[in-house]
Amino acid sequence: QKEVEQNSGPLSVPEGAIASLNCTYSDRGSQSFFWYRQYSGKSPELIMFIYSNGDKEDGRFTAQLNKASQYVSLLIRDSQPSDSATYLCALRTGLNAGGTSYGKLTFGQGTILTVHP
Amino acid sequence: DAGVTQSPTHLIKTRGQHVTLRCSPISGHKSVSWYQQVLGQGPQFIFQYYEKEERGRGNFPDRFSARQFPNYSSELNVNALLLGDSALYLCASSRRQGAIRNTIYFGEGSWLTVV
Numbered sequence: 001q002k003e004v005e006q007n008s009g010p011l012s013v014p015e016g017a018i019a020s021l022n023c024t025y026s027d028r029g030s031q032s033f034f035w036y037r038q039y040s041g042k043s044p045e046l047i048m049f050i051y052s053n054g055d056k057e058d059g060r061f062t063a064q065l066n067k068a069s070q071y072v073s074l075l076i077r078d079s080q081p082s083d084s085a086t087y088l089c090a091l092r093t094g095l096n097a098g099g100t101s102y103g104k105l106t107f108g109q110g111t112i113l114t115v116h117p
Numbered sequence: 118d119a120g121v122t123q124s125p126t127h128l129i130k131t132r133g134q135h136v137t138l139r140c141s142p143i144s145g146h147k148s149v150s151w152y153q154q155v156l157g158q159g160p161q162f163i164f165q166y167y168e169k170e171e172r173g174r175g176n177f178p179d180r181f182s183a184r185q186f187p188n189y190s191s192e193l194n195v196n197a198l199l200l201g202d203s204a205l206y207l208c209a210s211s212r213r214q215g216a217i218r219n220t221i222y223f224g225e226g227s228w229l230t231v232v
Binding site for chain 2: 034044088106110
């Protein structure tokens with residue numbers, strides 16, 4: 001089982017719809033979770049991060065975390081063509097020899113989202 | 118404030134050569150990490166440095182090395198380049214090492230092509 005798995009894409013939604021991106025993970029010790037957006041040829045851009053169970057909203061974006069079920073999701077409301085990109089889920093893992101976290105991010109393979117007019 | 122800055126943005130090297138990539142973190146950030154992203158995949162962790170010490174290392178060969186300077190900038194060095202080292206190399210900056218609320222920001226990356 002991969003450490004981080006994202007729903008296979010590509011995902012295509014019409015403009016104005018809700019896009020739902022999902023991510024499951026295997027490491028129960030993961031402490032915080034990140035969603036990045038990456039346009040073609042560009043570097044990842046942080047959208048949101050979440051570390052507590054439940055929902056976190058920021059504008060049109062809502063991140064949902066369920067540690068018991070080991071999944072994290074990202075909802076994009078009122079999707080726009082400019083939202084078309086690859087969405088990367090990442091979790092902060094990694095413990096050094098002393099048992100403290102050193103902040104390594106483990107990424108999923110990404111989900112390509114296309115929002116069509 | 119400036120974001121994470123990386124240089125060079127693009128470079129082409131031949132097999133067997135050496136490359137040095139540079140990164141300046143966001144002002145006030147003391148942690149720098151390096152990632153490699155090959156086409157179609159998510160970034161893979163290479164190193165993390167905090168307060169000038171290596172704090173984490175990913176599954177990369179010894180040809181990869183890095184260091185962090187007193188001003189918290191960092192260099193990634195890759196020796197004996199292989200074709201498979203062609204990738205986008207990303208530098209990530211964060212304020213602290215592993216705090217749960219620590220946000221992590223990426224630079225624009227350095228595109229390395231090995232021919």
